[in-house]
Amino acid sequence: MPSSFLRMEGIYKDFTGVKALKNVDFEIQTGEIHCLAGENGCGKSTLIKIISGAHEASGGKIFIEGSEIHKLSPIVSIKKGIQVIYQDFAVFPNLTVSENIAMNKALMTDQKTMNWKKARSLALEAMEKIGAHMDPDMLVERLSVSNKQMVAICRAIINDAKLLILDEPTTALTFREVEMLYDVLRNLKRKGMAVVIVNHKLDEIYEIADRLTILRNGENVATGKIGEFDRNRFIQCMTGREIVDSLYEPAPSDEKILQVEHLALHGAFEDVSFILNKGDVLGITGLLGSGRSEVGDALFGISPADSGTIKLNGKEITIKSIHDATKHRIGYVPEDRLTQGLFLTRSIRDNTVAASISKYLKKGRIDTAELDEVAKHWIKKIGCVASCTEAPIKTLSGGNAQKMVIAKWMNTEPDLLILNGPTVGVDIGSKFDIHTILHELAASGVGIIIISDDLSELYYNCNKLVIMNQGKSSGLFETKTLSEEQLSTLLHGDITEMKNE
Incomplete structure (x- = not known):
């Protein structure tokens, strides 16, 4: 029978009057994979920081392996066997795999110098334990995202980790890399380690978790075995509202917004053709390296196509640059909103008008009051939760920041x-x-293209799909003719058997 490794009772956390956590109970058992879920701002990160000792709880009790811990500092947390791997993995890119893995062990044992032979031996031992295959002498900056994550996991287990917490571990991973990560975590679970994954991707949670805890507005609203949560209950607990998934089916229309014929970019993709009618939401998907993102880059002029034709609202257009794309009223929401979609130090107002600032230039001057009204209009229309238009956009949650990138366009x-x-x-x-x-x-007549590898997002929100495979298009699919399982087969398997005629 699993025993309790960590038990938290009635945890409170106040930040200058803001109650981040309110009377939260949370328990992690040995040899289990436990998912901690909740919307942005629900208190997940605060709870993790209390467990790691980075924050001190304002109230409540914490027990580790049955003993109450009265002051949980980062050092105490690590010595008790708790390791947290954040989204950036906290690796040193200019050091080798061996040096990164051995670094914390060296610090914990007060080593004054690095013993490279011992570091290499430790790294090989750790990699063998989780089934990772990396050159111990390679600089970490040369590794893939998934291998950087493996380095962080190796570093944790050689520090005698008993509880491993991973914050959004699959955000930047491909489907295959997620499978590899989950194999590693299942192996650690079999060896008796407790694992906590912070995640809100439903399909991944059901794939890996034994138990689930959901936080909302700083409170624990549900805890139980994963089998006790169907999709509807999960969403209801997460959001506090009923959200029912249904296939997107627009009103039929013959009005063509976008026609792409035989589009090609040497070394990226070839012979991509599709039609986007009024009301359509077209999904473009494929595995990493399939050419899915490159098609979007070509349509926006980031990496212009070598050949093929593009017709927008019946008129053939040429896109050789981003300027060409914006001139033809094409907008682009990039995958990395932090570095490509937003000016993080500027205000919400400035970001809202960044792509349309020329509209507000009058005799060489800009009326900031007008810009404020524009920003307020979009904040309200798009449902963004923001204190004011002057607040730096970096203060918004991920979801609200993404809404404002869309509002900008x-x-x-x-x-x-x-x-x-x-x-x-x-x-x-x-x-x-x-x-x-x-x-x-889409219903108002704007052509919408979603590029994604999130199968649920594509299945429920796109009525047409283009599936890319090694730079080639599978043709155009209608989502209503597929099941979600068939879509997964198309993405990861043989497209020829199920291709629509």
Whole structure:
């Protein structure tokens, strides 16, 4: 029978009057994989930081292996066997795999110098335990994202980890890499380690978790075995509202917004053709390296196509640059909103008008009061939770920041909006809001293209799909003719057997 490794009773955490956690009970058993879920701002990160000793609880009790811990500092947490792997993995890119893995062990044992032979031996031992295959002498900066994560896990287990906490561990991983990670975590579970995954991707949670805890507004609203949560209960607990998945089916229309014929870019993709009618939401998907993102980049002029034709609203257009794309009223929401979609240090107002600032230039001057009204309009229309238009956009949650990236392009009045990974790192409630916005835009006559590898997102929110495989298009599919399982088969298997005629 599993025993309790960590038990938290009645945990409170206040930040200058803001109650981040309210009377939270949380228990982790040895030899289990436990998912901690909740929308952005629900208190997940605060709870993890209390477990790691980075924050001190304002009230409540913490027990580790049955003993009450009165002051849990980072050092005490590590010595008790708790290791946290955050999204950036906290690896040193300029050090080798061996040095990264051995670093914490050296610090914990007060080593004054690095013993490279011992470090290499430790690294090989740790990699063997989890089945990882990396060159111990390679610089970490040269590794893939998934292998950087493996380095972080190896570093944790050689520090005698008994509880491993991973914060959004699959955000930047491909389908195959997620499978590899889960194999590693199942192996650690079999050896008796407790594992906590912070995640809100339903399909991944059901694949890996034994038990589930859901936080909402700083409170524990549900805990139980994963089998006790169907999709509807999960979403209800997460959001506090009923969100029912249903296939997106637009009103039939013969009005063509976008026609792409035989589009090709040497070394990236070839012979891509599709038609986007009014009301359509077209999904473009494929595994990493399939060419899915490159098609979007070509349509927006980031990496222009070598050949093929593009017709927008019946008129053939040439796109050789981003300027060409914006001139033809094409908008693009990039996959990485932090580095490509937002000016993080600027205000919400400035970000809202960044792509349409020329509209507000009058005799060489800009009326900031007018810009404020524009930002307020979009904050309200798109359902963004923001204190004021002057607040730096970096203060927004992931979901609200993504809404404002979309608002930035909506303010340009686009004819075509391309969105690459529009809900990456966004919680379920915000996902639903974003998809609703996109469906409304499509119904109003804006062409919508979603580039994603999130199968549920594609299945329920796109009525047409283009599946890319090694730079080649499978042709055009209608989502209503597929099941979600068939879509997975198409993405990861042989497309020829199920291709629509």
